[in-house]
Every structure is written in structure tokens, then in C-alpha cells.
Amino acid sequence: MKFDLHPLRILLPVFLTSLLIFEAAAYVALTPRSHQSFLQEYALGADGLAGDYYPNNSTFIQQEEFVKWYVGVSNQMGSLQFVDIQVKLGNQTIAAPNDTTLIPSPAPLIVEFKRFIQNNETWTFPFVWRILNFITVAGRSRIAQIQINNVTYSLENSPSCASISSCGFRFIFELWTWNTDLAQFQIGWWNEGMQQIAWLQLWFDITPGAP
């Protein structure tokens, strides 16, 4: 009996070539594509748009006047993130977070908003605030009480200035994420061995006088 090797000589390369092509296609389909990982932080005005941040389009806020913003975080990190928005009250002289040295702002922390966000998800929350009270002690004026989302905060060491109307206050929204290696929150996030930070600031001035 004679075994014909001729078809095998033709078909084996065909089989191997198509196997290589199909397996390569399967590998490409199954391997997750590498993409840039990042978190995005944003602030929107009262209408949920990038505008109308202040009542009457003026940064001068009267005592007890409500201001409504929306703050949000978008997760494009490729994994679940536990984020913490730290809201700090600063003025013109207090330093903002440093993008180079990655040092958070030394401004006093007022409130934190924490949330678990899935990959490709966005979390937006309302930030409604008003100045309840400001005081002047030894020629220095500062905000003494502030209300955020219906919770009143008494501020012991808020930034002070010579005059309340010329202070130039700002809310600083720092984005912190949970680091499972350190088991604590860290400013910003780690991406490919590099730490990156994201923060926002919204300025306002105070007009003395009743609303």
C-alpha cells in the first residue's frame, strides 16, 4: 500500500498558515487594549452646564445667598476607584495643590465626599453652599460659618484677610484616590509608575450686607 504524501505537502502549510492567522486574531481579540488611564474632575454651574457658576453672573456673593454647583468625577482608570473629593477653603495667599511636587493645598479642609466609581462611570453630586457668618477679629476678617448641602460647618482656622470684601476666597476641590498598597487615600492617582493629580478651584468674593 502506498501512502500519497502529495496532498499533505500542500495542505499542511495551508493548515498551519490559517491556524496562525486565526490564533493571532483570537489573541488580539482576547488581549485588553492598553489605553491611557486617568480620572477627570469637573465643576458645573447651577444648570448643570459649564457656565452660570454665580448668581447674577457675579463672583460677589452676599451673606446667606445660595450658590449651586455640580462637582463630578469620571473614571477612565480601567478599574474600580474609591475616590475622595476634599473640599478646602482658600484665599489668594494660601497655596493651591502643586502639580509638580504633588503636595496638596495647605488650606483648611471643610468637607469630604467619598464614592466608589466603576470603570467608565461618572459620579456627579450637587454642591450647594452659602456663607452664614463672617467675623472680624483684631483687624482680620474670616468666614466663621458656612453651610454646604444643608450641613453647617463652623470654621476655626479659615483663611483671614484685612477686609472681607477684598479677600478673594476660593473653594479647592482636590481629587484623592484610595491606594490599596498604603491602605489610605493619596492625592491624585498612579498611572504607569507616575503620580498625577487633578484639582479644581472656584473663586468668590463676599459682599457684606443682607441678601
Next chain:
Amino acid sequence: MMKSYETCLLITLAVVVSIFAHSVQVTAQFGSPQLNSVIKDVRKAEHEGARPQELKELVNKLNSEIELEDQLNNLTLQESIRRAQLLTEINSTLMDVDAEAIQLQLTASQRTYVNHMVAYLSGVVGAIAVTIIFHFSLLIREKHRIKRALHSKIVPT
């Protein structure tokens, strides 16, 4: 003698209560080892290939746990009963999420393995199919060639 015994008992009780209170406070803090371990397990499940809708339930539970921790942090020292209730609820939520995350890890890992096997085996099946089609097309071509040769006329020149 009896008095010193009672004093001793009181001191021991005070120490035990303070240790217990301390451990309760530690559990309540953000950054407790339990929370960190749960986050790790949920991320592991995600890495193993858990679907977003499967993770959604765990994420919702984790977010409810944050709300409980916020409530706990706003309690006064006098509200010890509520504190104990919240701590129990927090611990039970974390344990629940952890157990589900571990289960999800297994399910997702098995599903991912099966999906990979199916994908790579499909490649082999595809290659076999291509080879068979190629083989039959060769046979048909050969058949036609023979047919053409048999039908051809020999014209003397």
C-alpha cells in the same frame, strides 16, 4: 479584703471596656484593614473578568457602607447604642461584599478561562475548515481539469 477585690474587678472591667471601645473605633475608621481587603477582592474580581453589571451590586453596597461610616462619624459619644448598631451593619456589609467578591472572582475566572479556550479552539476549528475547503476546491479543480482534457479534441496539424 472584699473592697480591694471589688476595686480590682472594676479596674479590670474598665480596661476591658476601654480596649473594646478602642477596637470598635478602629473598625469604624476609613482605612480599616477590612475595607482595604474588600476593595482588593472586588478589584481582583474585576481583573478576573467580572462584568460591570455584576460589579454594580457590590459597588452599590460599598457606597452604602460609606454612608453608614459617615453616619457613624457624625454620632455623638452618647449615642453608643446607635454606634454599635452601625458598626454591626458596617461589618456585616463588608463581610457580605467580601464573600460576594470572592465568589465573583471564581465565577469570572472560570468564565474567562472557558471564553479563552473557546476562542483558541475556534481558531483550530477554523483552520481545519479552511484546509478542508482548500482540499475540496483542489479536488474540484483537478476534476474539471481532467474533464476538460477528456472533452478536448485533438486536431491534427
